[in-house]
Amino acid sequence: MELKKNYNPAEVEDKWYAYWLKNRCFHSEPDSREPYTIVIPPPNVTGILHMGHVLNNTLNDVLIRKARMDGKNACWVPGTDHASIATENKVVARLAERGIRKEDLTREEFLKYAWEWKEEHGGIILQQLRKLGASCDWDRTKFTMEPALSDAVTATFVYFYKKGLIYHGYRMVNWDPVAHTAISDDEVIHKDTQSHFYHLRYFISDGKGNPTDDFLVIATTRPETIMADSAICVNPADERYHHLRGKKVLIPLINREIPVIEDDYVEMDFGTGCLKVTPAHDAHDYEIGQRHNLPIIEILDDDGRLTADARILVGEDRFVARKKICKMLEESGNLVKVEEYTSPVGYSERTDAVIEPKLSKQWFLKLEGLAAEALDKVESGRIKFIPDKYRNVYHHWMENAHDWCISRQLWWGQRIPAWYLPDGSFVVEETAEKALAAARKINPALTAADLRQDEDVLDTWFSSWLWPISVFDAKRPGHPEHKPNRDLGYYYPTSDLVTAPDIIFFWVARMIMAGGEFMNDIPFSNVYFTGIVRDKLGRKMSKTLGNSPDPLVLIEKYGADSVRLGMLLCSSAGNDILYDESQVEQGRNFCGKIWNSWRLVSGWRVDENGRQPESARVAVKWFDNLLSRTITAVEDHYKKFRINDALMATYKLFWDDYCSWYLELVKPTFGEAIDGYTYDATVGFFDKLLKLIHPVMPFITEEIWHAMADRRPGETIMFERTPVAGPYDEDFLAGFEQARQIITGVRGIRAQKQIAPKDPLKLCLEGEVSQEFYPIIAKSAGISAFVDAVDGAAVSFIVGTVKCSVPLEGLVDTAQERAKVEAELEHQRKFLAGVRAKLANEKFVAHAPEAVVAVERKKEADALARIEALEASLKTL
């Protein structure tokens, strides 16, 4: 089939994707083959494709296509994540555009809007993945909030609650007094803010609530919270305050008595060494309060105004109160001094209001046991991290894992399955019916109307951590006694996970925990961490900077194959990727190269009975060997997840070796036909090369593979087998390499217009190149004279068909040659001494693995042989 002059990816890509879908090429069912499974890191349901997705999904697709061609039953499960915070924010923003406020809606009304939005925009990203060529099994598409998966989440909550691992407790949240909502840590921006450091005098109590003359001084930036103080804390090692042990002090202005306590948290040389403890309004103070059983006194309301519990300045805004209380403290003589002070203060990303730490009731999952087990899975090597350095990060975090706060003050998500009884107690059950039944055991008079379900929803990660299980069998999580269905039994554990390192704790660690708890097995064997995609200047891709290209525009412009190649070219595992459009251009250029090389080969006239030229025979032999060697290397690279090394090896094999050398060597002279044997070999090589390239560039390889021969309907290169490496001859390949250098050398001499007739001969002599390669040197360099034999002082060579002989002298510069040999000899002797020293080391021989010692012995023998040869050649010079 004749190819068009130019490759047009747009025409080809849609055609083949539709073809693959039509023939259900991506679909997988359990069978007798070995499974290779990947679950997609589910993108946000309302997300749109960005460069990070392109990188991640290209890598996933390369792995899955490679596995498919290796004959495995490859299954890539796609899906989306409900992403509660992000999606809810988007829905809220969209409603705001229409003039609707979330506060004015009921939960049901809001969720109706949210689902509408999801139906409209959810799945856009999955459509975009198709453009990229992702070979996902679309029949298996899942959504983390679809009924079955939501039930799994609820069941999991109930399971852990009944196991005693989930508890209801307090936690400091970041309260935004303007937006009237708690916001996540990520939404808090710390800014260095100019403020004051107030030194306040607290008098020691005489024990009856009256001040003595003695006092201590504390330093604070928030004097308006002194009314919420529960204690004064000093470091136990601080001798300055030992005399205050067991004493009480009086809060200025309100004269409430509070104890002096000791805790290591306090740093002696910061401030005065005395810390006022305000458990209700500072996260650290809360922890100290917990340790020392201090009362929690809240004096700020949801607007950030002082409450009646403050006893003074009631109703004042916290910042107004700060100014006023300073004046009052000054008047009462409690204000010692005020210093200028700059400290980081948290601001809300949304409203820019200063964040108020606020206590609120939340649900927690105890991680201690789960984390220890999950840590062991990685430490023991059952799960491998690529690159390995992330094991350290993982280790450090898992050792210090805090309990996981799993409740979120949102509506979009799985609602917490806890029902409160009128008396304030609660029951945890999978459904309202079961909850009522459980509640009636406590109080038989209760009706459904008496129960009130918890308003909060669960953290998105509380559903994501079940993903590798629930996509196959949603009944299993929460019910470890449930017998796995056929899919789960066959596909779990999955093979590899490709994801970004920033969610190693949020997601990767937790999937390992869930896997251990519900499957008693690892969720995947290997985790490949990609880097973060940055722009050319090393900046993170972001919407606000506008430095993130739209992948779809890139695909439109260059084709998906080019975008995929461009992305992979610069991505070694774990390193950040500095994206530049020139890499995609390189991908496009490679497409052009593949295309044109097939145009060349397919255009040849074949003479089945033609005689194969010697140069072609050698070229075929060479490329056959080289192909085997490269396939071996590529397989090794894939095994080690060195995807871009595998890619680069293939890229160079095709461009540098196949196109620039092989095709030039076998190319028939203009107007002549190619012999059948060489032609078949050439097409055979092309076929294998296409299969090697296919996992990276699926579309162009499919197109050309179909152009190469008449294929049966539904046939695809996707299901062809990865070419297998045969044995190869290193010496032969090395010989060819020498010949190649000679040719390059000759070309170099010509390029510099220093045409010296004897140079090629000299190069042949020096390179000790085998006669086998003379034909290719002749073809490539256009030299028709070759060394035939070296005999003492003369060299005989062949020019055309005539043999002649010239004296060696003049061809070789003896003195220079001698110096070279001597230098080499010295190097070899030194090397030999080193190797022998190593071998003489008893410890080395005793402890090193046998293979390593063998390598050293071989080095010794080789060096000896070389020295001998060099000494011999020195004599002849």
Add this chain to the structure above:
RNA sequence: GGGAGUUUAGCUCAGCUGGUUCAGAGCACCUGCCUUACAAGCAGGGGGUCAUUGGUUCGAGUCCAAUAAUUCCCACCA
């Protein structure tokens, strides 16, 4: 402040147990070519004290220590 990395050619990175894969790759650059597959190409070429300083060793990009620069994670200090 605590922890973990990184530093090799103009750029992005390889370099596995210290030596015979020992200074590499791709891109960029320079020179010459519109040669009948491809100028998105072909042919040739230049370029690095392997961050600095010490140490271990017969031998150090490779191992150790310190310094400097830089990135990420955690905490952000009353």
